[in-house]
Structures are given as structure tokens and as C-alpha cells.
Amino acid sequence: xxxxxDGLEQMYQEVILEASKNPHGKQHFxxxxxxxxxxxxxxxxxxxxxxxxxxxQSRQFNPTCGDEATIRVEISDAEPHTIERLVxxxxxxSISQASLSxxxxxxxxxxxxxxxxxxxxxxxxMQSRGKGLDNEEEEEALGDAVVFQGVSxxxxxxxxxxxxxxxxxxxxxxxxxxxx
Amino acid sequence: xxxxxxxxxxxxxxxxVKVHGKPLVYLDxxxxxxxxxxxxxxxxxxxxxxxxxxHRGAHELAARSTLAFEEARAKVxxxxxxxxxxxxxxxxxxxxxxxxxxxxxxxxxxxxxGRGGKVAERFVLKPGDEIVVSKAEHHSVLLPFQxxxxxxxxxxxxxxxxxxxxxxxxxADEVITERTKIVAIxxxxxxxxxxxxxxxxxxxxxxxxxxxxxxxxxxxxxxxxDFHALDVDFAAFSAHKMYGPTGVGFLYGKRxxxxxxxxxxxxxxMVELAWMDKPADYMMPPARFEAGTQPVAQVVAAGVAAQxxxxxxxxxxxxxxxxxxKELLKINELDGVRVLGxxxxxQRIGTVSFEVEGxxxxxxxxxxxxxxxxxxxGHHCAQPAQRHFGVYASNRASCGIYTTVEDxxxxxxxxxxxxxxxxx
Numbered sequence: 278x279x280x281x282x283d284g285l286e287q288m289y290q291e292v293i294l295e296a297s298k299n300p301h302g303k304q305h306f307x308x309x310x311x312x313x314x315x316x317x318x319x320x321x322x323x324x325x326x327x328x329x330x331x332x333x334q335s336r337q338f339n340p341t342c343g344d345e346a347t348i349r350v351e352i353s354d355a356e357p358h359t360i361e362r363l364v365x366x367x368x369x370x371s372i373s374q375a376s377l378s379x380x381x382x383x384x385x386x387x388x389x390x391x392x393x394x395x396x397x398x399x400x401x402x403m404q405s406r407g408k409g410l411d412n413e414e415e416e417e418a419l420g421d422a423v424v425f426q427g428v429s430x431x432x433x434x435x436x437x438x439x440x441x442x443x444x445x446x447x448x449x450x451x452x453x454x455x456x457x
Numbered sequence: 458x459x460x461x462x463x464x465x466x467x468x469x470x471x472x473x474v475k476v477h478g479k480p481l482v483y484l485d486x487x488x489x490x491x492x493x494x495x496x497x498x499x500x501x502x503x504x505x506x507x508x509x510x511x512h513r514g515a516h517e518l519a520a521r522s523t524l525a526f527e528e529a530r531a532k533v534x535x536x537x538x539x540x541x542x543x544x545x546x547x548x549x550x551x552x553x554x555x556x557x558x559x560x561x562x563x564x565x566x567x568x569x570x571g572r573g574g575k576v577a578e579r580f581v582l583k584p585g586d587e588i589v590v591s592k593a594e595h596h597s598v599l600l601p602f603q604x605x606x607x608x609x610x611x612x613x614x615x616x617x618x619x620x621x622x623x624x625x626x627x628x629a630d631e632v633i634t635e636r637t638k639i640v641a642i643x644x645x646x647x648x649x650x651x652x653x654x655x656x657x658x659x660x661x662x663x664x665x666x667x668x669x670x671x672x673x674x675x676x677x678x679x680x681x682x683d684f685h686a687l688d689v690d691f692a693a694f695s696a697h698k699m700y701g702p703t704g705v706g707f708l709y710g711k712r713x714x715x716x717x718x719x720x721x722x723x724x725x726x727m728v729e730l731a732w733m734d735k736p737a738d739y740m741m742p743p744a745r746f747e748a749g750t751q752p753v754a755q756v757v758a759a760g761v762a763a764q765x766x767x768x769x770x771x772x773x774x775x776x777x778x779x780x781x782x783k784e785l786l787k788i789n790e791l792d793g794v795r796v797l798g799x800x801x802x803x804q805r806i807g808t809v810s811f812e813v814e815g816x817x818x819x820x821x822x823x824x825x826x827x828x829x830x831x832x833x834x835g836h837h838c839a840q841p842a843q844r845h846f847g848v849y850a851s852n853r854a855s856c857g858i859y860t861t862v863e864d865x866x867x868x869x870x871x872x873x874x875x876x877x878x879x880x881x
Contacts, residue, residue, distance in 0.1 A: 285827045285878075289820075294880055342819050343836040343849040368849055370819035371879065437819065 333452030479829030529760025573719030
């Protein structure tokens with residue numbers, strides 16, 4: 278049995294507290310709370326800002342706490358579909374905000390296949406019940422995202438850490454469908 | 458002999474459970490109350506000694522279980538000021554408050570489609586009619602009545618809240634009009650803990666001939682209730698919030714209204730005569746609304762819970778919880794902490810929602826939980842009320858008869874450390 282205060286410290290590592298305060302990739306898509314909740318009803322059509330790129334957007338919601346994140350991604354039309362831009366808007370706990378931030382740092386500039394590989398590794402990490410990944414290579418590939426290992430011990434919080442990643446996966450699929 | 462608080466606490470086995478190596482401080486009674494041993498025993502005792510179908514069969518056990526079921530209804534009726542004598546019962550067994558409120562909304566909907574005949578015309582809704590709720594409603598009030606409005610073409614209107622989150626009943630004359638047919642409103646908000654001025658609402662509603670549906674989920678466990686005295690037309694509450702089992706609740710209705718109300722679910726034990734080629738004749742209430750096999754063991758245990766509450770005394774429960782409320786409200790003096798709800802113990806119960814500036818409720822809850830203290834985080838199934846305070850979600854501490862002043866102080870101390878932990 279792990280001492281809980283220790284567990285709390287492991288969950289809220291400095292990287293997480295720091296990233297949650299100044300999250301990377303965060304933008305304001307809507308003016309205020311009510312606007313945001315209203316505007317995210319229904320599927321928004323997004324247009325790529327970069328040339329020769331296609332865009333996709335996904336809205337993710339955590340019904341237990343009301344947290345939400347809208348993720349926008351732009352990928353190059355040319356193979357291997359590089360992620361040219363990854364931004365998001367939303368609100369949530371430090372775990373969800375930090376996870377989104379770390380994800381942006383990790384996958385921007387990678388191609389879609391690489392990002393999906395990281396998605397899978399991160400998903401596995403979050404299912405590890407605090408044990409981490411067996412494969413060192415995969416763990417290394419996750420970079421800062423390994424700090425969420427401590428979160429995986431708390432079933433109620435796994436969804437927080439995965440919120441952004443689920444949005445990444447979904448928005449990538451939508452963007453891929455748009456590529457010319 | 459009057460029990461001491463410590464003796465009452467000893468009746469709750471769960472209070473011996475350790476969480477994260479610390480004694481449990483349970484401050485989530487608004488979500489569900491813990492159960493005393495007598496309630497826990499009542500269910501297994503029922504299965505061990507009298508389990509049988511109720512209101513069907515003629516063998517001895519069936520008679521005993523029917524008796525136990527009806528005795529339980531009577532005990533609950535006595536707690537809340539409803540009739541329970543055979544032929545004048547005013548409590549319908551439901552699967553919970555949500556089920557009770559949905560039963561009503563469904564039934565009003567059927568009446569609006571012409572079911573129930575002439576006597577049910579008083580429940581008919583049509584375009585131009587209005588249903589009034591409040592911004593403080595739990596989703597289990599808001600959504601069934603919002604859906605009912607959508608189905609019938611009626612318009613949904615609502616009471617706004619003041620800065621403390623109290624329902625603006627001073628606006629009753631404007632909000633409730635000649636067009637109002639139904640007013641569905643909470644007795645006590647599960648977010649703010651504020652007690653609604655029901656008398657003003659009832660007076661105005663009855664003035665214009667509207668029916669009042671009361672969500673009594675958060676009031677029945679905490680204050681003395683008399684539905685007859687309140688003069689509400691219907692009321693719903695859940696057993697599990699009043700120290701009883703999960704999966705069962707009660708819908709109160711004035712007898713004459715229940716008799717006029719068409720049934721909402723159909724099946725066994727609610728029909729007198731059924732035919733292939735013509736509509737059935739339905740039984741009188743409450744049977745008319747209790748189709749299918751009922752959660753008998755749970756109802757019996759709910760009766761035990763009601764009696765247990767009466768033995769302690771609702772006034773004593775309310776008085777004790779006032780003391781706790783006073784302690785819980787001290788979080789408002791902490792730096793960066795804001796209580797979402799009334800700041801005095803006046804006309805409120807010990808359900809205290811709050812936000813900690815710069816720290817998301819999920820994170821607050823995690824920190825508090827690590828101290829062995831259970832609070833609720835989230836939107837509490839009342840999103841419009843959250844929005845009223847400009848938040849998506851909040852934290853909530855809520856007490857019960859077993860909550861001690863020490864529990865409340867441990868909670869206040871823990872809240873005081875949250876911002877430092879998260880470095881804000």
C-alpha cells in the first residue's frame with residue numbers, strides 16, 4: 278500500500294503543475310463560457326490556415342466533471358501527413374490541462390502515424406495502474422508524458438489525462454478524411 | 458433514552474472504514490447518506506424470514522410480506538406528513554426521486570394525449586400553457602419537465618436565482634401566471650443548500666390553479682417535513698439520501714390527484730380487468746402506479762430508516778446539522794475560497810458548495826480525498842445552477858446526522874491547504 282501523500286505527490290508532479298498553469302497550444306475559440314458551450318453543440322467545420330493542409334476538429338467532454346476540450350489539428354495533404362498545427366481550447370483540471378500541453382509539445386511536427394503510435398503508448402501507460410510501460414523504448418518516446426504514470430493509479434482521473442489524446446485521435450481522423 | 462451523537466455514529470459500520478490509512482470523514486451525504494446497521498439488517502432480515510411477492514398470492518408468507526411492505530409505506534408517510542391508510546394512500550413506491558418525477562411528467566404527457574379521461578383533464582398541457590421550474594433545479598427536475606414541454610407544446614419558464622443562489626420567489630407573481638399549469642421546484646437546492654420559500658410558490662400557484670411538484674430529495678433527510686402543511690400537490694424523494702437503501706423512492710401526491718392521474722407504466726399488479734379487445738380498468742392508487750414486482754426488501758428497509766429518523770427526531774437532526782453548517786461555512790473566511798450559496802445558516806442546510814480560486818474542483822477533491830475526507834466534485838447534476846455562479850463545476854461538502862464538528866473542522870483545515878499544495 279503506497280502512502281497516499283506520496284501518491285498525491287506522484288500524481289501532481291512539478292511538470293504537471295507547471296504545464297497546467299501555462300499550457301501550450303491553448304487558444305480562445307469562443308468569447309465566454311456560455312458561448313463556448315453553445316458553440317460546441319453540433320459539428321463545427323474548420324478550415325486549415327496553412328497551405329496544402331487539411332484540418333480537423335474534435336470536441337471532448339468529461340461528463341463527470343463537466344470538463345471539455347476542443348482540439349484542432351492541421352496536417353499536410355502530402356504524405357506522410359505532418360501535423361503542422363495543433364491547438365485547443367477548453368477548461369478542466371490540472372491533469373487534463375497539463376496532458377493537453379504535453380501532448381502538443383510531443384506531437385506537433387510529427388506525422389500522423391508517429392502521433393498514433395504515441396497515442397497508443399500513452400493509452401497503454403494510462404491503463405498500467407501505476408506500473409508504467411514494460412517497453413523502455415516506448416516509455417522514452419513519450420518524453421514528458423511519462424509523468425502521468427502516477428495518474429494511472431487513480432481510475433477516476435485517467436479520463437482527465439486522456440481527454441486531449443482522444444481529441445487528437447478523433448481530429449486526426451477527421452483531417453485525414455479531408456486531405457486532398 | 459436519548460442517544461448521544463457518539464452512540465448514533467456507532468450504528469454506522471462504514472464509519473469504521475479507513476480511507477488512505479485515515480479514518481473516513483464522509484461529507485457527501487447529499488449524494489447518498491450512509492446506512493445505520495438497522496437498515497442494513499432490515500433488508501437481509503426480510504430475505505431471511507418473509508420474502509414473498511406482495512399484493513398477489515394467498516399464502517402466509519405473501520400476507521406477511523404485503524403487511525411489511527404496507528407498514529413501511531406507513532412509516533415513511535408518517536415521517537413526511539402523508540396518508541397511508543388503506544384506500545387513502547398518498548405515497549407511491551418508485552425506483553427513486555428521478556423515477557417519481559419522470560412518472561409524473563410521463564403521466565401529464567399521457568393526460569395531454571387524452572388518456573385518463575375527463576378526470577385527467579386538469580393535467581392536460583397544450584401550446585400556450587406554461588411549466589415553471591427554477592435555475593436551481595437538479596437535472597432530474599429540469600429535464601423531465603423540459604421534455605414534457607417539448608412533447609406538449611407548452612412553454613418552459615423559470616425562476617432566476619439571487620446572488621446567494623436562492624430562488625427568487627419574490628418574482629412569483631411575474632413568473633407564475635394564468636397560463637401556468639405546473640410549477641416543479643426544489644425544496645432545497647443540492648448545490649447551494651438553500652431552502653426554498655415554498656409557501657410563497659404554493660400560494661401563487663394555487664391562486665392561478667397550477668399544480669406544485671416539489672423535489673424533496675434534499676429536504677426529507679434534513680428537516681421536519683409535512684407535505685399536508687406545505688400544501689404541495691406532488692413531491693418526490695429518494696430513500697438512499699435518508700439513510701435508507703438505494704433503488705427506491707417515493708412519490709407523494711394528494712389523494713384526489715393521484716386518483717385522477719393516469720398510469721405511466723403498465724404491467725402486472727396495476728390492473729383490475731384486462732381484455733384483448735378493449736382498454737383495461739386500472740386499479741386505484743397507489744397500485745395503479747406500481748406496475749411489476751416492487752423492490753420489497755428495500756421498501757421495508759426504507760420504512761426502518763424513516764422510523765429510525767423519527768426516533769432520533771427531525772428537530773434534533775436539523776439542530777445538529779445547523780451546528781455543522783456553521784463550521785463548514787468557515788471555509789468562506791479562507792483566502793481564495795468562495796462559498797456558492799447562502800453564507801448564514803438561515804434557511805439553509807449543511808450542503809456547502811464552494812470554489813477554490815485557481816484550483817479546479819477535481820484537483821481540490823483529490824487533495825481533500827487524500828486526507829481521508831470524501832466530498833463531491835463536479836456539476837452536481839445542476840449545470841444551470843453552476844453557470845449562475847460562473848463556474849463549470851464546483852466542490853461540495855454535505856453533512857448528515859453522523860457528521861461531527863471535528864469532521865467539519867478537519868475539512869476546513871484541509872481546504873485551507875489546497876492552494877499552497879497547488880502553488881497558487
